[in-house]
Amino acid sequence: MEILNSGFHRELKYSLKFAPVISCEVLLVQEIPSSVYVDVDQLFNLNKLNKIKTFVPYYIDVELPTSKSSPFKVYMFENVRKSVNITLPLHFRYHEPSDKKFNRVEIESPKIYLSNCPVSRGQGVLLPCRNSSEITDFLELASASFCEWTETQYSTPITLSFLIPVGNIKSYAFVLPITIFISWIACLFLTYVIIKKSREISKKVL
Amino acid sequence: MLSGLKKHLIISLIVRLILIIYGEIQDKISEVPYTDVDYRVVTDGSMQIAQGHSPFNRHTYRYTPLLAIFLLPNIYLHPCFGKILFAIFDLAIALIIRKIIIEEYYSLLLNQSTSIEDNKVKFEKKFNGNGNKNKFRLFGSKKDMKLIGTSDRMKFERMANFAAYVWLYNPLTMIIATRGNGDAITSALVLLSIFYLLKIQDNASEKDNERNVIKSGIFHGLAIHLRLYPIFFSLAYYMYLSDNKYQINSIQSLLNCFLKPNRKQIFLILTVLKVLIFLTGVFYLLYDYKYLYESIIYHFVRKDTRHNFSLYFYLQYLNSGGKVNILEKLLTFMPQIVLIILISFHFSRTRQTIQFGVFLIAFIMVTYNPVITSQYFVWFLSLFPLTVNNFRSLSFKQIIMLITLWFAGQGMWLFCAYFLEFKGINSFDFIWLASTFFFIINIVILQMLIENYDDSSIKLK
Known part of the structure; x- marks a missing residue:
């Protein structure tokens, strides 16, 4: 996982390598802190261009400052291949003005789940199905169906941290x-x- | 051979169509779409209506449902329909601008002929009996009058076409309309309300005047329903309809004009209210409180403190943590109200000045707005052509200087904002300075325009 670009608009890039390659579906569940948002309209657009398949189960107000918003989860779907690359565009919210010049924002590695594998391993959990990424109507978000996914461990969970400019009180x-x-x-x-x-x-x- | 105007209409339509096609291609291949996100929102709103739902089911749909209804063919015909519609409205705006200026000619002609009539009567009274013979010596032959008439007519044609081209070839409005911003509809409605307002004349019949007041009121009401901001032109329209506007010389007479409305003024208020209540009522019944909240209340309570061109952006941002201070709110809101009232009272006396006045009000509203993005510039850019012929005294150099200054102000701001937005450098203080600088540039432009405004440049020879 790495972050691209700088400033208020960045991209979170995931590079997963699978060995051995199995015919599964993979789901990344990314916790997004309240100081960050995704632009759902942008994600729909990228979905149409087949760049990324995501599901965000809530309405995200892009105008709110950090203090008035809450953390949420983004679900990203992909097929398992030898290597999976996903780029999620992120935007940073304004922070309340303070006497510091910058605020630190931290993003943790996502949880990774698999499903539809030939061999089921371990206990499954219910998480949104892959077809949830097709939902564009906000009233239908709640009706997304759930499928069984199995969490998978990976080698290097990390925490990314960046500094975001803050208005000088x-x-x-x-x-x-x-x-x-x-x-x-x-x-x-x-x-x-x-x-x-x-x-x-x-x-x-x- | 096509006439000049037709040729330019076709050229500017083609340019807009090319931009629309270009937009389609960029949307298909690039991650940064050409199309404005609001256009998608409205199209999604149309989709909701097409499926029998409320357009407000679409998140961030914050417009009148009328807009989604207009764009229904986006669903049934082609997603570009709306953009083509907006481009056609762009052309319509040019035609309305042109028509208003041509009408100016007829109005002046009418006034002149009535004053000639007046003179004739006076003259005949003085030289009882010989009136007819002398009249021709004084005013020349009929043929001469006609000749003066045609050259005047051509001068006005030229001025009207020029004003239309100023609008048609404005790159900013071209891009804004083809990205799918529907403000051209509001601008067209504002211009139509002005058009009918100007048709109201002292020497026209009472019945005609009332009919035109109602037409003006309907378009004004529609414009307010679509976009709220034209509501600030109301006072100027209202003052223009006063019978005693020529005799304002004291606070007393001013208050008389304001507080003792005549039939026309009452008609205007009632028509605008009827239109607003009707449309709001219908959509409230159809879509409930959600309509009121999203398309009206939201725009008043909206607090977007992210960086923008406005003078007030940093102040608002630094304030966002604490409570709203009433005094501060008042201090930031009052200057534009003072100026709008002042302009409404001072520039709504003649046909000429009210057109300039409405432009000034729009310009001041944008300059003092707590949020400014480039889309807001359409508010006054669509009104500027009406009055563009009044600035003959500005030299070419001055015009270039003003335009350069205006864009330089924006450029400086964008430069500072780039470091914040894309480089993560804390440049808030600099953005504030640039916003303040851009504000001052706008004030200087306003001052230059007011000082160089010449209402006698549009006249008959």
């Missing part, structure tokens, strides 16, 4: 007065210009 001391001052000076200035022009025009009318 100390700037408030000058942003507030200057913003208001400028908006009012501009208002007074335009008032003067408007009245001057209006006098000029009405003189001509008379």
Whole structure:
């Protein structure tokens, strides 16, 4: 797992290698912290382009700041091949302004499940079926069906962490007065210009 | 041979069609789609309607259901239908702009002939009996008058076409419409409401005037229903209909104009209210509270503190943690209200100035808006051509300077935002500076436009 790009729009890239190769379906369940969101419309679009098959069981408001949103899960489906590459586009939410310049955001490795394998191994759990990725209607999210998936262990679970810029609360001391001052000076200035022009025009009318 | 206008209409339609086709190709192959996400939202809304559901079943559908109804052919015919519809509205806007300016000619002609009539009466009174003979000596032969008429007519044709081209070849509006933004419909409705407003004339019959007030009111109501922002033009329209607008010289007379509405003013208010109540009522009955919330209330309570062009963006963001301070809210909201009221009172006295006034109101609304993205620029860009001929006194150099300044302001902002958005560098303070700078540039442009506005450049010889 690695992160691509920098800034508020990034991509989470998963590279899985299977040995031996079996004819299974694989499901990645990624925990997304509240400071990150996925753009469901973007995912639908990528689904149409056959780039990624995902299922997000909730409505994700992309405008909310971190403090008003909660963590959620993204389900990603793929067929097991020798190596599986999935790229999930992520976006970062705004954080509440603070006196730090950056906030740390951490993303843990996903859980990986298999299903429809020739040989079943271990205890199964009920998770959304592969066809849930076809649901684009939000009212039907709840009606997604569940299938049995078996968790599989892998060698290197990691935690990615990044720094996200945060508004500087100390700037408030000058942003507030200057913003208001400028908006009012501009208002007074335009008032003067408007009245001057209006006098000029009405003189001509008379 | 096609006439100039027709040729340009066809060319600009072809350019738009090419952009639409290009968009289709980019959408198919690229992960960054050309089509605006809102266009998909509205299309999905149409799908919901086609299946007999509410368009508000589609998450983030925050428009009037009318829009989804207009785009129903997106489902039945082709997903590009809406874009072509918006492109056609773009052309319609050009035609309405042109028509308004041509009408200006007839109105001036009418006023002139009535003033000639007045003079004639005065003259005949003075030289009782010999009136007829002298009249021709004073005003030349009928043939001369006709000649002056045609050259004037051609001048107005030229001005009208020029204004239409300013709209048709604006790259910003071309791209916005072909990406699937339906604001062209609202702009067309705003222009139609202005068109009928200007048809109301002192020397027309009462009945005609009332009919035009109602037409203007219907289009104004529709425009507000579609997009809310035209509601801020209402005061200017209302003041324009006052009978005593020429005699405003004190606060007292101003208040009289405002507080003692005449029949026309009452008609305007009632028509707009009827349209709004009817449409809101129908859609409320069809789609319940969800309609009210998503397409009206949401736009008032929406708090998007992510970085944008607005002067107020950083202030809002830094404020987002704490409680909303009423005084601060007032201080940030009042300047634009003051300016809108001021313009409505000062620039709604004549046919000419009200067109400029409405443009100014739109410009100020966008400049002072708590959220600004480039789509908002259409609000005033569609009104600018109406008044573009009033700026003959601006030199070519000045115009280039203003346009460069405007884009430079946006460029600077985008530069700062790029470091934040794509490089993860904390540049909030710089984005705020750039937003402030862009705000000042807009104020300078407003000042330049107001100072150089010349209402006598549109006149008969």
